[in-house]
Amino acid sequence: MAAHTSRAFLSLGRINVPGLGLHKSVSRVTYSTGLSTDSSKATTGSPQKGGKKVLSKKYKREPGDPRTELMPVDQDWTAVYPVATPFIPDAIPLPVRMGCPVKGGAPPEKKGNLELIKIPNFLHLTPAAIKKHCEALKPFCTEWPSALDTDAKCDEHFPIKVETKSYVSAGPSIRNPAARIVHLSVKLSSLNLNDQARKKMLKLVGDRYCKDTDILTITADRCPLKQQNYDYAMYLLTVLYHESWKIEAWEAEKTVADMEEYSWEGSLSQENILDVLVRMKEAGEGEGEEVREQLLGRREVQEYKDSVTRLKNEGENESTMLQYKEAVKKVLKL
Amino acid sequence: MFSIISLLYFYSFYPSLLFALHSPLCCWVTHVRSLHTSGGSQQQEAVAAESEPEPLSIFRTQENDPACQSEKHFGQYYTLPSAHVRTVFPHGLPMRYKQQVKTFNEACMMVRPPALEVISSLKKTDNSKPAVRYLFYGLKGSGKTMTLCHTIHFCYTQGWLVLHVPDAHLWVKNCKELLPSSFNSSRYDQPLQATEWLRNFRITNEPFLSKIKTKQRYVWTKRESTEEGSTLGELVDQGITRVKTSSDVVGAVMKELRLQSGQPESDFRLAVAVDGVNALWGRSTIRKMNNTAVDPEELTLVYNLRKLMKNDWTGGAIITTLAQTGAVYTSKYSYLPKELLGEKGFDSMDPFIPVSVPNYSEKEFESCYLYYMDRHWLQYPHSRTEDGKKELIFLSNRNPSMLERICGFH
Numbered sequence: 001m002a003a004h005t006s007r008a009f010l011s012l013g014r015i016n017v018p019g020l021g022l023h024k025s026v027s028r029v030t031y032s033t034g035l036s037t038d039s040s041k042a043t044t045g046s047p048q049k050g051g052k053k054v055l056s057k058k059y060k061r062e063p064g065d066p067r068t069e070l071m072p073v074d075q076d077w078t079a080v081y082p083v084a085t086p087f088i089p090d091a092i093p094l095p096v097r098m099g100c101p102v103k104g105g106a107p108p109e110k111k112g113n114l115e116l117i118k119i120p121n122f123l124h125l126t127p128a129a130i131k132k133h134c135e136a137l138k139p140f141c142t143e144w145p146s147a148l149d150t151d152a153k154c155d156e157h158f159p160i161k162v163e164t165k166s167y168v169s170a171g172p173s174i175r176n177p178a179a180r181i182v183h184l185s186v187k188l189s190s191l192n193l194n195d196q197a198r199k200k201m202l203k204l205v206g207d208r209y210c211k212d213t214d215i216l217t218i219t220a221d222r223c224p225l226k227q228q229n230y231d232y233a234m235y236l237l238t239v240l241y242h243e244s245w246k247i248e249a250w251e252a253e254k255t256v257a258d259m260e261e262y263s264w265e266g267s268l269s270q271e272n273i274l275d276v277l278v279r280m281k282e283a284g285e286g287e288g289e290e291v292r293e294q295l296l297g298r299r300e301v302q303e304y305k306d307s308v309t310r311l312k313n314e315g316e317n318e319s320t321m322l323q324y325k326e327a328v329k330k331v332l333k334l
Numbered sequence: 335m336f337s338i339i340s341l342l343y344f345y346s347f348y349p350s351l352l353f354a355l356h357s358p359l360c361c362w363v364t365h366v367r368s369l370h371t372s373g374g375s376q377q378q379e380a381v382a383a384e385s386e387p388e389p390l391s392i393f394r395t396q397e398n399d400p401a402c403q404s405e406k407h408f409g410q411y412y413t414l415p416s417a418h419v420r421t422v423f424p425h426g427l428p429m430r431y432k433q434q435v436k437t438f439n440e441a442c443m444m445v446r447p448p449a450l451e452v453i454s455s456l457k458k459t460d461n462s463k464p465a466v467r468y469l470f471y472g473l474k475g476s477g478k479t480m481t482l483c484h485t486i487h488f489c490y491t492q493g494w495l496v497l498h499v500p501d502a503h504l505w506v507k508n509c510k511e512l513l514p515s516s517f518n519s520s521r522y523d524q525p526l527q528a529t530e531w532l533r534n535f536r537i538t539n540e541p542f543l544s545k546i547k548t549k550q551r552y553v554w555t556k557r558e559s560t561e562e563g564s565t566l567g568e569l570v571d572q573g574i575t576r577v578k579t580s581s582d583v584v585g586a587v588m589k590e591l592r593l594q595s596g597q598p599e600s601d602f603r604l605a606v607a608v609d610g611v612n613a614l615w616g617r618s619t620i621r622k623m624n625n626t627a628v629d630p631e632e633l634t635l636v637y638n639l640r641k642l643m644k645n646d647w648t649g650g651a652i653i654t655t656l657a658q659t660g661a662v663y664t665s666k667y668s669y670l671p672k673e674l675l676g677e678k679g680f681d682s683m684d685p686f687i688p689v690s691v692p693n694y695s696e697k698e699f700e701s702c703y704l705y706y707m708d709r710h711w712l713q714y715p716h717s718r719t720e721d722g723k724k725e726l727i728f729l730s731n732r733n734p735s736m737l738e739r740i741c742g743f744h
Contacts (some may be wrong), residue, residue: 268681268684269681272685275646276685279646280464312672315672316670321688321690325689328686329687331685334466
């Protein structure tokens with residue numbers, strides 16, 4: 001009896017094999033399939049289709065759930081992205097979309113999105129990760145001095161602030177020429193300068209001084225190395241300080257046009273007003289110095305002096321003009 | 335009954351006033367309607383007629399004498415008599431205002447606070463004190479020249495001698511003839527400008543020309559001279575006829591007036607009015623033969639005027655205006671005294687009284703709007719509506735000259 005098992009057929013009832021004789025009536029139900037019987041999921045379509053093919057052992061593994069489905073909300077993210085890694089859509093539980101939106105639709109989703117992979121991401125530098133870095137660095141650090149707990153105290157003890165930048169990048173060379181620039185800033189009020197020295201310093205320094213914050217900023221970038229630039233900036237500061245204290249012979253020739261701000265004493269305005277008042281015979285009869293002194297001591301003249309100084313120093317606007325007008329009216333007794 | 339007759343008499347001269355009147359003014363409309371039936375846009379108001387004649391409208395005042403005007407006339411227009419316009423302002427009024435006077439057939443000026451402030455100070459001037467300097471400043475087109483003209487009109491009506499320089503900028507630019515001065519070789523004369531000024535000065539101050547006598551002898555050339563004791567009129571005529579010496583004549587006139595005013599024996603008061611005083615200390619566009627710029631100080635006219643600007647003389651006042659229009663080498667947007675006068679100018683004028691001339695206030699704008707409506711300057715019906723008025727306010731920002739220009743198109 002040849003068992004014909006290569007064919008898949010269904011037969012129910014008696015098998016009447018010709019030539020076997022009648023006594024061989026076997027009543028058995030045979031249900032045989034030629035293909036695999038192990039999978040619970042019956043692959044549809046294949047009994048019909050793959051009729052002629054050889055049974056292949058290769059099977060395709062079903063892709064499972066993306067890892068994001070299995071991530072708890074309070075997981076340790078630093079373990080997911082411990083180092084800088086490209087964007088992995090199935091490891092990042094965020095519904096990010098990037099790219100040009102389809103017309104009437106949204107930008108493409110993250111799955112299979114090359115744009116998200118191309119750009120750098122900082123998922124390895126979350127605050128939790130930074131905290132871990134700080135904790136790791138702490139054994140190598142020293143304590144912040146406890147006496148310097150406010151900004152004011154820092155300014156008082158360390159008035160000079162030096163600012164530099166360093167650059168890290170991956171490339172053929174680790175050097176960056178922009179790293180040599182050094183900014184040195186110091187408040188002029190912390191330097192010991194008298195009036196003349198301060199004015200000279202301001203003239204020497206020019207644009208490097210900011211009037212609103214009273215900070216002098218020296219930027220040094222002419223040397224190739226940062227340390228050289230720092231030394232140069234400190235040298236400049238020292239030289240400026242010492243030079244501004246020196247008084248040269250030609251500084252005595254300073255004219256009214258060189259003055260930084262207007263001072264009323266000895267100005268034309270003073271001459272004019274005294275002239276007018278003398279002619280108006282306000283001081284009574286008298287000559288020379290005592291008359292001038294007496295006139296200068298008058299309250300209206302002092303107010304006039306204040307208004308003119310304010311007008312010249314602050315520039316003119318409605319309020320200064322009004323003050324000047326009132327002062328002139330009072331002085332001329334109108 | 336008497337009131338109706340007086341009103342009728344008035345209306346025979348100003349028939350245009352019948353039309354385009356606003357309801358607040360219409361107390362006396364009932365008189366008119368009984369006699370003139372073509373009322374047009376007037377509204378029927380059942381207001382009882384007042385017994386004495388009312389001011390005709392809220393934007394006009396009958397007080398035509400600047401000395402009697404006060405705060406209650408603020409914003410109202412007063413009429414300058416045409417005789418005064420011819421004598422006092424042969425050269426002083428702004429060009430557009432002159433055209434407006436010709437169009438409307440009357441010269442009406444608005445009474446504004448800056449002018450009255452200076453006028454009240456002028457009333458109190460003491461003849462023995464040095465001359466006080468007033469300076470009108472303000473944005474472009476805000477009415478500085480008109481305010482100056484108002485004060486000049488006051489001075490004229492009070493009998494002062496008015497020395498009016500209409501625009502000092504004309505003396506530092508566009509000079510067709512520049513002669514080296516015969517008196518001082520480092521200075522330059524401008525005969526044309528000087529003669530024109532002398533002519534206008536003569537028109538304004540006719541009565542004084544025969545009264546004031548010179549105190550010094552002036553020698554013009556080998557053969558011509560003006561003796562001591564001759565009248566100012568002769569001096570002025572000398573300058574007008576002999577054009578070459580006219581700049582020096584101007585200088586002589588200024589000197590005489592400066593020395594004589596405030597003296598006990600002279601009975602006149604001098605009002606020096608200069609428009610565009612910042613030209614005296616600015617730059618000039620005139621070039622010398624070798625193409626270097628002429629400093630204003632080197633011009634005889636400017637030099638003498640600067641001497642007048644100093645307050646070392648008594649018995650009068652100096653009223654000046656800043657002007658950016660027509661100024662050379664100044665920014666279009668500058669209007670404050672120190673910017674336009676410069677350091678030198680400010681120090682020379684110091685101490686002076688700066689008087690700000692702002693744009694129209696709400697009340698003044700209303701007044702101007704009603705005046706233009708009354709004169710039929712606002713033609714389109716849209717400008718009679720509230721929206722039209724708001725449009726005018728928006729477009730002009732209540733700037734007087736802008737408003738005048740825009741109303742010409744509305």
